[in-house]
Amino acid sequence: MCSLQAHRHSPAHMACFFYFGVVSLLSALVTCQPAPDGVHMECHERYFMIAVDRSFDAAQAHFEAVDRTGVYVITESHAAKCGYSITVLPSGYMELRASYFSCHTANQGDQVFTFSFNLLAKRNGSEAVYALNETCSPLLAWSPREVTCEVNYMEVSVRSELSCTARTQMDDWNLKSAHSSSTSDWQVMFQMHEEQLAPMSLSDAHGRGYVFELTDGRLVFRTPYEQPHSFVTMVNGVPVEVVHATLFSRQSWFVVMVDLLAACSVYEGTFEDNGYVVYETPEALYPSPDVTAMLVGLNSELLERSVFAEKGAIEIKKDIVQVRIPFHMEGGHRKSFVSGQLYEFYTFHLHLEQLFEKKATRLRLHRILATPLRRHPLLTQNQTVVEEHMFTVYLGNVPDDVELLSFQLNGHEMPQPFANTSLYVETTVQANNEHGYTLNVPFDDPAIMQEFWDIQSVKHSLDISYTLRVLPENKLYCQTVSVSALTDVYPPVMDAVCSETGITFRLDHRPLNFLWFFSVGSDMVTSELAAQRGYRMSNDSRSLQLIVPVFTQGFQYAEITLKGFLGTFEILVRETETSAVQSSITKTCPFAFSEVIACSMDGRMTVLADLAFITPSGVTSSTSNLLDVYCGPTEADGTKALFSFPLNSCGSEVKIDNNKVHYRNEIFYNGSEHSNERVVVQCTYPLDGLHRLFSMHKFESDNPGSGSIIHSKQPTAAPHPRTIQTTTRLQARAPTTSRTSRGPDVKLPASQHGNVRYIKVLRGKSYLDVRQSPLER
Ligand SMILES: *[C@@H]1O[C@H](CO)[C@@H](O)[C@H](O)[C@H]1NC(C)=O
Ligand SMILES: *[C@@H]1O[C@H](CO)[C@@H](O)[C@H](O)[C@H]1NC(C)=O
Ligand SMILES: *[C@@H]1O[C@H](CO)[C@@H](O)[C@H](O)[C@H]1NC(C)=O
Ligand SMILES: *[C@@H]1O[C@H](CO)[C@@H](O)[C@H](O)[C@H]1NC(C)=O
Ligand SMILES: *[C@@H]1O[C@H](CO)[C@@H](O)[C@H](O)[C@H]1NC(C)=O
Numbered sequence: 101m102c103s104l105q106a107h108r109h110s111p112a113h114m115a116c117f118f119y120f121g122v123v124s125l126l127s128a129l130v131t132c133q134p135a136p137d138g139v140h141m142e143c144h145e146r147y148f149m150i151a152v153d154r155s156f157d158a159a160q161a162h163f164e165a166v167d168r169t170g171v172y173v174i175t176e177s178h179a180a181k182c183g184y185s186i187t188v189l190p191s192g193y194m195e196l197r198a199s200y201f202s203c204h205t206a207n208q209g210d211q212v213f214t215f216s217f218n219l220l221a222k223r224n225g226s227e228a229v230y231a232l233n234e235t236c237s238p239l240l241a242w243s244p245r246e247v248t249c250e251v252n253y254m255e256v257s258v259r260s261e262l263s264c265t266a267r268t269q270m271d272d273w274n275l276k277s278a279h280s281s282s283t284s285d286w287q288v289m290f291q292m293h294e295e296q297l298a299p300m301s302l303s304d305a306h307g308r309g310y311v312f313e314l315t316d317g318r319l320v321f322r323t324p325y326e327q328p329h330s331f332v333t334m335v336n337g338v339p340v341e342v343v344h345a346t347l348f349s350r351q352s353w354f355v356v357m358v359d360l361l362a363a364c365s366v367y368e369g370t371f372e373d374n375g376y377v378v379y380e381t382p383e384a385l386y387p388s389p390d391v392t393a394m395l396v397g398l399n400s401e402l403l404e405r406s407v408f409a410e411k412g413a414i415e416i417k418k419d420i421v422q423v424r425i426p427f428h429m430e431g432g433h434r435k436s437f438v439s440g441q442l443y444e445f446y447t448f449h450l451h452l453e454q455l456f457e458k459k460a461t462r463l464r465l466h467r468i469l470a471t472p473l474r475r476h477p478l479l480t481q482n483q484t485v486v487e488e489h490m491f492t493v494y495l496g497n498v499p500d501d502v503e504l505l506s507f508q509l510n511g512h513e514m515p516q517p518f519a520n521t522s523l524y525v526e527t528t529v530q531a532n533n534e535h536g537y538t539l540n541v542p543f544d545d546p547a548i549m550q551e552f553w554d555i556q557s558v559k560h561s562l563d564i565s566y567t568l569r570v571l572p573e574n575k576l577y578c579q580t581v582s583v584s585a586l587t588d589v590y591p592p593v594m595d596a597v598c599s600e601t602g603i604t605f606r607l608d609h610r611p612l613n614f615l616w617f618f619s620v621g622s623d624m625v626t627s628e629l630a631a632q633r634g635y636r637m638s639n640d641s642r643s644l645q646l647i648v649p650v651f652t653q654g655f656q657y658a659e660i661t662l663k664g665f666l667g668t669f670e671i672l673v674r675e676t677e678t679s680a681v682q683s684s685i686t687k688t689c690p691f692a693f694s695e696v697i698a699c700s701m702d703g704r705m706t707v708l709a710d711l712a713f714i715t716p717s718g719v720t721s722s723t724s725n726l727l728d729v730y731c732g733p734t735e736a737d738g739t740k741a742l743f744s745f746p747l748n749s750c751g752s753e754v755k756i757d758n759n760k761v762h763y764r765n766e767i768f769y770n771g772s773e774h775s776n777e778r779v780v781v782q783c784t785y786p787l788d789g790l791h792r793l794f795s796m797h798k799f800e801s802d803n804p805g806s807g808s809i810i811h812s813k814q815p816t817a818a819p820h821p822r823t824i825q826t827t828t829r830l831q832a833r834a835p836t837t838s839r840t841s842r843g844p845d846v847k848l849p850a851s852q853h854g855n856v857r858y859i860k861v862l863r864g865k866s867y868l869d870v871r872q873s874p875l876e877r
Contacts, residue, residue, distance in 0.1 A: 135232050139219060143236030144400050146248065146464050147197045148205075148215050150232055154192025154572050161221035163196050165204035166231075171218065172204060180252040180324035181309055187251065187468060189447050190435040191501060192572040197466070199248060199255055200238065201313060201320045209316050212237050242318065243455075243462040247386075249364030250466050254330075254343055255322040256362040260314065288312070290329035291344040297329065299348075312347065321345055321360040332366060335382040336419045341366045369469040376413070376424040377469045379450055383419045385463065386456035393455035396423055398431030398448050423450065427471050434533075436476065436499050438575045442568075443473040444499065478568075479536070480581040489543045491562050491583050496528075496536030501571045504537050508565040509547035539564065543587065550612060552677075557586045558612065591616050591673040591682045598689035602649035603669050605685065609643060616682065619672045620654040646671075650691050657698065660706050660744075662737045664692035694740070697807035699783030703747045703799030705763065707781045709809055712739040714769045714779060724769045727751030741767065747783060747799060759787045763805075780810040 135141065138153040152161065163174045163186065174184050174196075183202030187195045198205060198215055206214040212235060219230045248255040287299040288310070302312060309327060313320040323330060323343050330343035340363050348357040365381035372378060395402035396414055405414050413424040425432070425448050432446035452465040479496035498504070504525075507514050526538040541548065543560045553559040561584040568577045592613050595606040607613070618625040620633075625646065630637035633654070636647040648654060648669050656668045668688040672681050698706040711721045722736035726743060731750035733741035747763040748754060755762045767779040789802030 135230055136223075136228075138223075139230060139232065141215075141232060141234045142400065143234065143238070145238050145240045146246070147199055148213070148234060148236050149198075149400060150196040150217065150219070152194040152196075152219065152221065156192075156194070156221040156223050158188045158192050158194040158572075161194060161219065164218040164220065165198075165202070166216035166218060167204040167206065176252075177309075177324075181311055181322065183250075183253065183255060183311075183322055185250045185252050185466075187449070189433050189468075190437075190445075191433050191447075193433060195449075197250070199250070199322075200236070201255065201257060201315065201318075201322070203311070207315055210242060210318060243460060245457075245461040247362050247364070247461065247463040248466075249362075249464065251468060253322055253324050254341070254362040254364050255320065256360050257315075257318045257320040258358060258360065260317055260319040260358070285349045287348055289346045289348065291346065292329065292331050293333070305345075310345070319347070319358055319360070321347075321362070323362070325364075325366070335363075335385065338380050338382050338420055339366050340364065340382060340385065364463075364465060369467065371471055372424070375427045377427070377446075377448060377471055379423045379425075379452075379467060379469060381421050381452065381454075381465060383416055383421050384456075385454070386461045393459065394421065395451075395453040397451050398425070398429065400449075400451060401431075402451055402453055421452075421454075423452065425450070425469070427474070428532075432471075434499060434501070436501050436570045437473060438570050438577045439473075442476050442478065442502070442570075442577050442579075444476040445473050446471045478579050480579065482581075482583045483538070484583060484585055486585050486587060489587070491539075491541045491543070491548075491560070491585065493539045493541075493562075493564060493581060493583055494536055495539070495566055495579065495581070496530060497534050498536055498568065500533040500535065502568050502577070503571065505567045505569045505576070507539070507567060508563075509541060509545070510549055510561075510563050511565075512547045537566075543585070544610065544612065550615075552589075552615070553586055556588055558589045558615070560585050560587065589615065594618075594671065594685045596685060596687035598687070599647075600691075602647055602652075603667075603687050603689055605646040605648070605671060605687070607644045609641070615676055616673050617676055619674055620670075621672070625671070650689075658688075660696060660698060660708060660742065662708065662735050662740050662742055664690055665696060665708075667691050695809050697781060697783070697809050699747075699763075699785070699805030699807040701801045701804055703801070704744060705747050705752075705765070705781065705783050705807070706742070706744040707767070707807075707809065708740065708742050709767055709779050709781065710740055711767060711769060711779060714767075721769070724767055726765050726767060727753075729768075743767065743781075756787065761785050761787055761790060778812050780812060781807070782810070783807050 138155045140151050142149045142151070150163075152158065163184075165172045165174055165182070165184070172178065174182075174186065178184070179186060182204070183199030185197045187197075189195075196217070200207070200210075200213050204216070208214075214235045215233065217232045219232055221228065221230070242257070242259070244259045246255075246257045286302050288302060288305045289299040290297045300308075305312065308329075309324055310329075311320070311322045313322075325341055327343065329345070330341055332339050332341050334340070342361070342363045344362075345360045346357055347360060348355055363385050365379075365385070367380045370378045394405050394414075396405065396408045397403045408414055408423075411429050412426055413422075415422045415424070427446050429448070432448050434444055434446055437443040437445060448469045450465075450467045450469055452467075454463045454465075455461065456463065476497070476499065478498060479494070481494040481496065483492040483494050484490070485492065495504075504527075526540075528536045528538065530536055541562060543550075547562070549561040551559050551561075561582070563580065563582045566579045566581075568579065569575070570577060589612065592607055592610060597604045597606075607618075620629070623629055625635075625637070627637055627639075629635070630646065634649060634652045636649075638645045650667050654669055656670075658666045658668065666688050667690075668686060670684050670686040673683045673685065674681050694708075694710045696706075696708040698704075700706070711724055714724075721739050721741040722733060724736065724741045725732045726745065728749070728751035731743070731745055733743050735742040743750075745765075750765060752763045752765045755764065762782055762784050764780060764782045767781060783805040784807075785801045785805040786803055790799070792798050792800045
């Protein structure tokens, strides 16, 4: 009986070692690791498979076969002779398939097969060796004849009826042939095109790349394609490569002959413009076809003809089996490709099984087919909603072997990572393994171009240039898209808040604020202007703050009453390009001061005076008067009195000196004429602004007058002459104001009593002279 032990010392292993063995030193030096993620092993009915995903660098990866005798590098030629096929797809996917009868596989009774490989591969730049072991037991019984048409070899195995004697002799022969040059009875004779070639010894055949192996129950013959003893012939118009070897041995009284015939379609595959890849093989490659038993599939899954036909197509025409695979059929391996444009192509692993001769012959064909390049346009979509004030742009249909590397916004590079920018990049997964990126860019992002479209709208424009990277070769592809949107523009609005001593304006910076500037009258608000006029300005990255103290230039005053007055400050918003006034920010605040004097440009003196010094207790200020005793206060309350009168009435004295005109009056309390306590009120105008007074006898000053209220305890040199002019009582009138910012610069002279100062008024009809003691409100 032939034992398993005998098989373990099968000559095939020795032969492989002898003829093809190259012991790898590298794997001996590196510690082996078990199968990592990204590598998986599968037992199939007629082959064992190791799949390695593209996280490994396939270009530098290689396999070694391990058996008890050593470690063998699987080179291209070794693979074809020994029953290994290694496929590396452009996507970076790598697959090793091993025949059950491959050289370094341990075979126990043609039932249990143990595979041992080392995978030497680089991932993330570091090299590792992974030990991959698997034991497979195919469920499907071996047919009398099994033919395998692999991508790199043809293999045929037949049930062996050889007696143990014959087997032993063959084993002996092989052992001898491996170790000595002695001759044997076993010969091989090839046939080409019906012609029988001269027999050669098995050792000659081995030397020419043919492998013969005897297992427990089968005789195996394997040859790479395009060997000298194989030939291509047309069968029903399809090219078929045929190798026909006859193994024979002259025993003492009989001849043993084994016919080993392998025929494989070597059709290259074609494609149809309507999107199909086509493969053909003759229907009757071996006698008596049984088409109902045909199986076909992509990758390793074999399907019934009818099931396959739901996705692809399989037809038998004129004795030719034609498999048609649609480009997008599930199971295809897609690959992106850049050549100016973005292209794609598909690679298919086609598996086909045919049974012939009442299932006595099983043929397995494995071919790799690729589609031509086809354009793969990416999708760009403008999903902007103007109300959201940002651009939303979608880049979609991005294949899974393409990733976004960076993008440019109007030429500004935005490298990864995209976090921590004002931008927001979201990745969405689409069906069919594609994905997309949504990019959100606020309209006020500095990269966005803004321009006036018309008087009321601004156009925001954005050119996006995406840089995409095609894996695994890292080839770059650019996709561009331009979007724009119109938004209404509103001039900036400042907050204004009253305080006891002034008005505080505040502006939050907005990106479009550069379209406008601010002015007080015609003077642009700058830090220089602020310093010059006593405004307090601060400007940081978030906001601009401008504090205008009351009485600084730019104020207008109204409604001077005993309680105080209203101060108004206006800031104009002008277009940066044209300087045209677009809007204004005006704020009016009540201010309360105990004394105020206003000298208007149209010749009126308005005085709020505190007469506490001169009013005897218990007497109210309502009984006070000016030099002309008939001129009384328009309002009076306790010690305070408000007078408003034309400058040259009510007994005013006029004096001209140093190019100035002084209008001077005094406030008396009844009976205080003889006291040494007096309140002198005075308005002073530059003479050169009063030319109309002399030409038209009309008071109209170009400039506001400056006023003063002087409390004096000094006895007057002489009693004041009383004006005899009688006037009607005056109505209280607020000083009118006008809107120019011309006017003399404000000087703040030292007050005579330390509590009076002169302040310029906006556009200046009036000067106010104020005692700086705010009233309680
Ligand atoms: C390789 O690196 C990537 C990221 O750089 C990481 O996600 C992955 O886990 C790494 N793989 C291995 C096997 O270390
Ligand atoms: C794989 O098989 C080899 C040789 O048969 C053995 O040395 C090794 O320990 C095995 N490794 C694993 C992970 O089983
Ligand atoms: C983004 O900002 C957060 C906090 O603001 C910080 O913790 C993180 O490190 C930043 N990330 C990058 C990539 O700069
Ligand atoms: C993009 O979308 C916005 C908002 O719907 C629209 O105003 C604009 O015209 C669109 N087209 C382009 C090319 O930007
Ligand atoms: C305030 O600062 C911003 C930038 O921080 C600048 O754009 C603006 O012109 C400044 N405004 C003034 C009035 O100086």
